[in-house]
Amino acid sequence: MSTVSKEDYLRVIYKNLEDGILVNASLIAEQLQISNAAVSEMLRKLSNEKYLSYVPYRGIQLLQKGKIEAVKLVRRHRIWETFLYEVIKVPWYKIDEEAENLEHSSSDDLIDRLEGFMNNPEFDPHGHPIPRKNGFVPKQKKLVKLSEFKVNKSGFVRKVNDQSSELLHHLFEIGLTIGKKFSVIEKRNFDNSMVIEIENRNHTVSEKLAQNVFAEILR
């Protein structure tokens, strides 16, 4: 049986794999804010129960059972996020936290109804694809990290990482949100920070920040 706790592990694993990140025990410990020892134990359990395969130091892969479960969770999470944002008007940087709680407490039926209510959205407010009921994950255009944009290039924000609500809050403040157009004005070699223009205003962003924003290049 899958519990709230196991669900958290599966979701975190899936989300990182989705971004092409190697998932090991300590990454999970850090993201879930629990001890390495606890993660080690839980990974053994999840592995015994055939949710995933785990080679220490080499990373985790989800097995069919785990993937199905994880996709379901991510679906729930993103449908709630979209709903909270689009329908209830919960601020952009708050929806992730709220959805994290709701995703464990709603029936499949309710999720399907919410989806229908919103007319089957494909992407959540952070630009992540919403898996469909049948497990299909909408494809996204190939995106480039903002940190990899060259000077004078422009683009549209299509996706942002939603790990930190403080980051999201800041993005919101400077207007760097989904769909917005921006241009790179300047790039500093010593720290890779850049100055970008959004809606006729210039903002300086750090490399760290720029690595969490994905955009479609405009040529």
Added chain:
Amino acid sequence: MSTVSKEDYLRVIYKNLEDGILVNASLIAEQLQISNAAVSEMLRKLSNEKYLSYVPYRGIQLLQKGKIEAVKLVRRHRIWETFLYEVIKVPWYKIDEEAENLEHSSSDDLIDRLEGFMNNPEFDPHGHPIPRKNGFVPKQKKLVKLSEFKVNKSGFVRKVNDQSSELLHHLFEIGLTIGKKFSVIEKRNFDNSMVIEIENRNHTVSEKLAQNVFAEILR
């Protein structure tokens, strides 16, 4: 600290007290579907933590701390129920179960937003009052149990107990839902069952059922 489990106890206690029912340990055990032993233990804890006062065989009373918590929970529960029913169109007899899960996983902020979205409803779809943010509970007109209606009397359904989703489903089937008008056509002395007319159709209802429906008498 209050956990999901403690919240369940507090909600059940509050709901029964609200209906003027004496709440003892075995009632809770039955309604939460857990052993008497577990309830006994938990009541000791909740009592130590000043959520309630408990005199064995004499019943439970909520103390200030417990009442505040319970009212908050009931508020959450009923706001979710109303939302699911009115906005998402989840069937009447399914909302209670769904809300039971959601009530533990939503912030105060979200609850307030849902309330605002619906324009501050006073009663949930089963006719129960929705406590306001400040703890005030909307008053209801004095209601009479359907089982106490005499032959030839008519009334409007104003409240139904939502313990059993099967009961609700049945009420839904025969059209005995909030706001509906009915008349008592016949009453049988040997088992206290009655025949009532709803929307020009006659239905036989048991005493048990009639004890769970509350109505406003029409004179």
Added chain:
DNA sequence: AGATTGTTTTAGGAATACCTAAATTTAATA
């Protein structure tokens, strides 16, 4: 290769919230 650093596991515990079975206490009834 050896030392250092980072990752993972083990050992031993704690908290929460359940369980069954048996004992005890109280209330209701004959």
Added chain:
DNA sequence: TATTAAATTTAGGTATTCCTAAAACAATCT
């Protein structure tokens, strides 16, 4: 009042999920 019935508690366990500290192991750097 004595007995029976019902409600409650105790005793002894279990499962889950987390913890810290220490040990073991693997990868990387010099």
